[in-house]
Amino acid sequence: MRGLAVTFVLVFxxxxxxxVALEPAAGMVPxxxxxxxxxxxHAPPTLPAHGLPQSATQTDDGRLTALTAxxxxxxxxxxxxxxxxxxxxxxxxxxxxxxxxAELVLKVPPASLPELLELLASSGxxxxxxxxxxxxxxxxxxLEARLKSKREVLQRMRGFIDDSNVQATxxxxxxxxxxxxxxxxxxxxxxxxxxxxxxxxxxxxxxYFQHGRITYVNSPFAWLNEVDLDVFLREF
Amino acid sequence: xxxxxxxxxxxxxxxxACTPRYEMTAPxxxxxxxQRGGYKAITADGVMLKAREVKxxxxxxxxxxTDALQRHLxxxxxxxxxxxxxxxxxxxxxxxTLVFLLPHGAEDWAFAQTVFVQGKRIVLVESAGPFDxxxxxxxxxxxxxxxxxxxx
Numbered sequence: 001m002r003g004l005a006v007t008f009v010l011v012f013x014x015x016x017x018x019x020v021a022l023e024p025a026a027g028m029v030p031x032x033x034x035x036x037x038x039x040x041x042h043a044p045p046t047l048p049a050h051g052l053p054q055s056a057t058q059t060d061d062g063r064l065t066a067l068t069a070x071x072x073x074x075x076x077x078x079x080x081x082x083x084x085x086x087x088x089x090x091x092x093x094x095x096x097x098x099x100x101x102a103e104l105v106l107k108v109p110p111a112s113l114p115e116l117l118e119l120l121a122s123s124g125x126x127x128x129x130x131x132x133x134x135x136x137x138x139x140x141x142x143l144e145a146r147l148k149s150k151r152e153v154l155q156r157m158r159g160f161i162d163d164s165n166v167q168a169t170x171x172x173x174x175x176x177x178x179x180x181x182x183x184x185x186x187x188x189x190x191x192x193x194x195x196x197x198x199x200x201x202x203x204x205x206x207x208y209f210q211h212g213r214i215t216y217v218n219s220p221f222a223w224l225n226e227v228d229l230d231v232f233l234r235e236f
Numbered sequence: 237x238x239x240x241x242x243x244x245x246x247x248x249x250x251x252x253a254c255t256p257r258y259e260m261t262a263p264x265x266x267x268x269x270x271q272r273g274g275y276k277a278i279t280a281d282g283v284m285l286k287a288r289e290v291k292x293x294x295x296x297x298x299x300x301x302t303d304a305l306q307r308h309l310x311x312x313x314x315x316x317x318x319x320x321x322x323x324x325x326x327x328x329x330x331x332x333t334l335v336f337l338l339p340h341g342a343e344d345w346a347f348a349q350t351v352f353v354q355g356k357r358i359v360l361v362e363s364a365g366p367f368d369x370x371x372x373x374x375x376x377x378x379x380x381x382x383x384x385x386x387x388x
Contacts (some may be wrong), residue, residue: 002292037386058387074317074337074344074350074367076367076368076371077368078374107355125318125337127315127337131266193238207344208315208337208338208339208344209339209340209341209342209343213313213339214312214313214314214338214339215312215313216312217308217312219304219308221304221308223291223358224291224304224305224308226290226307227309227362228307228312228358229338229340229345229347229364232284232286232347232364233284233364234363236276236284
């Protein structure tokens, strides 16, 4: 009888895992409740009680998004501008992710993004800029659903350990170990996605040569074909 | 023999007359090194300045050639820095300056073109240098362009 119960639990765990794997295919629409649901047990300490990331990029309809801005800006004194930008990022409660002579990757709260971009634009000549927004709502909702489902299965399995024989206990433990690994993996993915929503990423390049390429274009006006830096340097 | 000498002298004088005499009060940092009528100058850190001319053919005015130059260089991948700056020289000659940025080796360079259209010729004052060095001298260079005399 006990063996039957253990078998039942193992089959249930297997079915739960299959069901979770099929979530998107089954057309599970991430509900707002899933996004705004109760906090998970091991939520990062920086997250507020309602489970939403602080300063997350959230649109009017409640969707979570990741903002990425890129900017190529030519400045005369790179070191000075870099110092100013880093001070501003600190003041905006952001942090740098990468700092080289030619490049900066910065994280700032989404609400502060326009202020930072304005500072960058005013520090030199903007040669290129772009802003990308990725919707993370579905992904976060699916990860939260997977996490919830796995936790429930794990909880049920714990209840059967006390009543099982050694062999069944070993099988349950093996399954539980596997489940815990999966649970940690989902938690990790969830943390990454929440972090993406919590901070906007700003990639600043002070060098144009990394991005541009000069091509040969023939002009119908002959003399214009001789207006070229290489020609200028050769004939100087 | 005397006649041959006269011919040679006349030819030299004639050639000299054909060579345009560009004049310009360049910023102090520039040292002029082509005194034969052409104009070439360079700074200690390598920003170069040069004047030359091409035929105004088909005959166009300053806005026409400024527009053509801008479109051509942008199509090639040059990035225009700021807007086209048009001005009048001290002698009343209209000119327009366009500054472009482009990658050159492992650096970004600035390449400026100032265009003057004078009858059958277009006079170009070109300057170039690594961006940071060019940017330091750019305001002085823009002021100096007002003193440029494209000659006859």
